[in-house]
Amino acid sequence: MVRTLVILGGLGLAVATVAVVGCNNAQPPAEKAAAPQGGDPKPGAGNKEEDHGHKPGAHGGIIVSLGKDSYHAEAVFEKGRKVRLYMLGKEETRVQEVDAQELSAFVTPDGSAEAVPVAFKPEPQPGDGKGKTSLFVATLPEDMAGKKVQVTINNITIGTERFRIGFGNEVLAHADAMPVKKTTDEERKLFLTPGGLYTAADIAANGKTIPAVKYNGIRPTHDSHPKPGQKICPISETVSNPKFTWVIGGKTYEFCCIPCIEEFLATAKEKPAEIKDPSAYVKK
Numbered sequence: 001m002v003r004t005l006v007i008l009g010g011l012g013l014a015v016a017t018v019a020v021v022g023c024n025n026a027q028p029p030a031e032k033a034a035a036p037q038g039g040d041p042k043p044g045a046g047n048k049e050e051d052h053g054h055k056p057g058a059h060g061g062i063i064v065s066l067g068k069d070s071y072h073a074e075a076v077f078e079k080g081r082k083v084r085l086y087m088l089g090k091e092e093t094r095v096q097e098v099d100a101q102e103l104s105a106f107v108t109p110d111g112s113a114e115a116v117p118v119a120f121k122p123e124p125q126p127g128d129g130k131g132k133t134s135l136f137v138a139t140l141p142e143d144m145a146g147k148k149v150q151v152t153i154n155n156i157t158i159g160t161e162r163f164r165i166g167f168g169n170e171v172l173a174h175a176d177a178m179p180v181k182k183t184t185d186e187e188r189k190l191f192l193t194p195g196g197l198y199t200a201a202d203i204a205a206n207g208k209t210i211p212a213v214k215y216n217g218i219r220p221t222h223d224s225h226p227k228p229g230q231k232i233c234p235i236s237e238t239v240s241n242p243k244f245t246w247v248i249g250g251k252t253y254e255f256c257c258i259p260c261i262e263e264f265l266a267t268a269k270e271k272p273a274e275i276k277d278p279s280a281y282v283k284k
Contacts, residue, residue: 061076062074062167067163077169083140096134098134098156116144191203191211198269220241226238241257249272
């Protein structure tokens with residue numbers, strides 16, 4: 001799904017529409033100091049180095065930068081109002097451990113000036129050290145389900161530095177149909193082992209890889225109003241994207257995004273009788 005994010009950092013506020021490029025990683029982390037937390041950011045006062053877009057992350061979320069790319073975080077909005085915040089290093093592929101801490105956040109619905117407090121609690125992932133975490137999880141208020149929101153975390157400590165984080169979402173018509181993003185280990189098991197309709201020949205045809213790697217950097221687009229005769233995603237029933245294809249049972253299927261490929265393949269392996277021919281996934 002498409003998400004729009006707002007990045008807040010230090011003394012300034014940088015607004016980025018996610019669309020074009022990745023992050024500028026020109027300086028090592030040691031050269032980047034945390035911005036002071038002494039005042040509220042002023043609209044339009046962002047550093048030009050921070051005014052850049054970010055590509056989708058490996059978990060299907062959007063990457064945001066902290067401290068001019070000293071660190072990164074990936075924000076993932078999931079079905080059921082859950083929001084996951086994965087901590088990453090200067091290089092977006094590196095997991096970043098931080099001290100386990102509860103993060104106080106404020107959620108503001110689109111068109112409203114009233115912010116509602118929520119807590120992001122640490123949920124250590126396998127491999128995180130004692131007292132450390134690389135993942136925080138929060139649940140949005142029930143009345144914000146399916147709404148466009150902005151989330152602001154005013155203070156997160158990483159080592160001896162403190163940062164602000166801000167991000168938002170833009171929920172599309174098929175958001176409720178989107179499956180929860182799987183972990184990397186689950187992805188490997190799902191995509192690199194045969195089962196049901198999914199064969200070793202399919203795995204080879206797909207490049208012996210996973211969609212998050214094969215389609216890294218390709219942003220999904222969603223059109224929730226397909227015209228009669230147009231191909232549709234088997235999961236979301238939005239217009240399919242020929243950039244997101246996967247071979248299953250010797251046949252090529254088109255999807256709207258990576259999470260839909262995952263859900264469809266899981267069905268093909270566990271309930272193969274439910275899978276139709278690609279020609280059936282067309283708007284009537």
